[in-house]
Amino acid sequence: MKYYSTNKKAPLTGLQEAVVRGLAPDKGLYMPERIKCFPDDFFRRLPNMTFLEISYAVADAFFGEDIEPEILKSIVYETLDFDMPVVSVNRSIFSLELFHGPTLAFKDVGARFMARMLGYFIQKEGLKQVNVLVATSGDTGSAVANGFLGVEGIHVYVLYPKGKVSPIQECQFTTLGRNITAIEIDGTFDDCQALVKAAFMDEELTQQFQLTSANSINVARFLPQAFYYFYAYSQLAVSGKADHLVVCVPSGNFGNITAGLFAKKMGLPVKRFIAANNKNDVFLEYLRTGKYLPRPSVQTVANAMDVGDPSNFARILDLYQNDYNAICADISGFRYLDEDILAAIGSCYESTGYLLDPHGACGYLALKEGLGENETGLFLETAHPAKFKETVEKAINVRNIAVPDKLKAFMQGRKQSVECSKSFGALKSLLLR
Ligand SMILES: *Cc1c(COP(=O)(O)O)cnc(C)c1O
Numbered sequence: 001m002k003y004y005s006t007n008k009k010a011p012l013t014g015l016q017e018a019v020v021r022g023l024a025p026d027k028g029l030y031m032p033e034r035i036k037c038f039p040d041d042f043f044r045r046l047p048n049m050t051f052l053e054i055s056y057a058v059a060d061a062f063f064g065e066d067i068e069p070e071i072l073k074s075i076v077y078e079t080l081d082f083d084m085p086v087v088s089v090n091r092s093i094f095s096l097e098l099f100h101g102p103t104l105a106f107k108d109v110g111a112r113f114m115a116r117m118l119g120y121f122i123q124k125e126g127l128k129q130v131n132v133l134v135a136t137s138g139d140t141g142s143a144v145a146n147g148f149l150g151v152e153g154i155h156v157y158v159l160y161p162k163g164k165v166s167p168i169q170e171c172q173f174t175t176l177g178r179n180i181t182a183i184e185i186d187g188t189f190d191d192c193q194a195l196v197k198a199a200f201m202d203e204e205l206t207q208q209f210q211l212t213s214a215n216s217i218n219v220a221r222f223l224p225q226a227f228y229y230f231y232a233y234s235q236l237a238v239s240g241k242a243d244h245l246v247v248c249v250p251s252g253n254f255g256n257i258t259a260g261l262f263a264k265k266m267g268l269p270v271k272r273f274i275a276a277n278n279k280n281d282v283f284l285e286y287l288r289t290g291k292y293l294p295r296p297s298v299q300t301v302a303n304a305m306d307v308g309d310p311s312n313f314a315r316i317l318d319l320y321q322n323d324y325n326a327i328c329a330d331i332s333g334f335r336y337l338d339e340d341i342l343a344a345i346g347s348c349y350e351s352t353g354y355l356l357d358p359h360g361a362c363g364y365l366a367l368k369e370g371l372g373e374n375e376t377g378l379f380l381e382t383a384h385p386a387k388f389k390e391t392v393e394k395a396i397n398v399r400n401i402a403v404p405d406k407l408k409a410f411m412q413g414r415k416q417s418v419e420c421s422k423s424f425g426a427l428k429s430l431l432l433r
Contacts, residue, residue: 003030006314015066019220022213036061046234055227079112086235095381103142104384110221111147122153132156135192142172144214159192175413187422216255225259248274248379250359252305254312276362277335284333302358334366345395357385
């Protein structure tokens with residue numbers, strides 16, 4: 001399979017180069033040249049297939065031309081050693097729980113898959129060490145650090161803003177050691193992101209190091225997210241709930257929803273999608289006006305969605321060939337303020353007993369508001385509520401909600417991080433050391 005850049009000014013490339021580079025040389029995002037459509041028969045068989053069988057079939061459609069079946073199968077099976085159950089919240093609304101992985105957020109899927117695929121390419125080609133640079137406001141750093149932990153030939157640098165990630169999140173990537181270095185930047189998330197970009201542009205660094213990104217721009221991180229849309233459909237089909245399906249995705253950089261749109265292009269019978277936003281709603285503005293006007297992000301309680309210029313918007317435009325009407329036919333949008341989010345966590349818990357996290361709460365709200373009479377709604381529960389303990393406890397007015405053991409274990413580790421100012425010179429000399 002060849003990959004092209006959304007900016008159309010870079011040469012076509014193979015899977016390996018697309019994964020190792022992350023971003024195309026013209027700064028566009030890589031897209032697979034073809035999207036394979038499954039035959040109807042595949043969807044009839046889905047309810048009788050396991051999660052791993054389904055995921056392998058989808059992985060094969062994306063990557064089967066480029067990786068031997070046994071290797072691809074082991075990458076898929078190792079990545080997905082946890083379940084993603086569909087849970088009923090009320091009669092017409094279901095939650096796809098994507099938080100049963102090691103760091104309790106959906107990013108585990110893409111990060112673990114990418115780590116294994118990159119590790120395989122490094123080993124096969126005898127590449128020199130690859131350095132993964134990643135800026136995080138919380139969840140990405142933990143998923144990437146844990147996904148890449150101990151992978152031969154890869155060193156990960158996680159840049160995070162000092163004092164601006166939650167203590168639980170910080171533990172998840174600063175206590176690991178081994179091939180993971182956490183760099184605590186005296187600045188904001190935007191500073192961290194700017195530093196990562198500057199590193200990719202720096203000739204001396206890029207000549208000395210093979211640098212890559214593990215943000216959702218990387219095809220090996222974002223495409224595997226299509227797996228669980230198929231699996232969710234199969235679970236709903238088993239209980240006769242898969243018709244007129246509306247899938248609602250709490251969105252930040254729009255990688256997750258784009259993977260769902262790919263699944264639809266592959267034939268998955270999803271009627272339509274909803275993108276749920278917090279106050280950072282440039283995509284909703286685009287749906288309303290046809291104009292895409294990025295702006296600086298503002299902080300909210302659903303912080304993983306605090307994105308002012310979603311990188312995967314370029315992929316959505318490309319997927320729909322810039323056809324605004326076609327985009328609006330498949331995707332609608334809603335946005336919620338912090339007070340709406342807190343109230344939704346409270347009222348959902350009270351009326352159904354289901355505890356939402358602040359991101360899933362946006363998805364739940366959008367389905368409550370946007371679901372039609374005969375439709376079934378599925379929202380992606382993108383993180384475990386205990387990752388946002390303070391917010392959730394405030395919303396339901398309960399102290400000391402249960403924290404999963406996995407999360408507690410991180411909190412017992414010793415923090416190891418390197419402090420660094422927000423000047424690029426300081427970061428560069430740190431990396432060169
Ligand atoms: C990253 C993240 C999101 C946003 O996903 P995108 O793919 O960036 O749209 C939503 N919720 C949680 C908990 C996340 O970590």
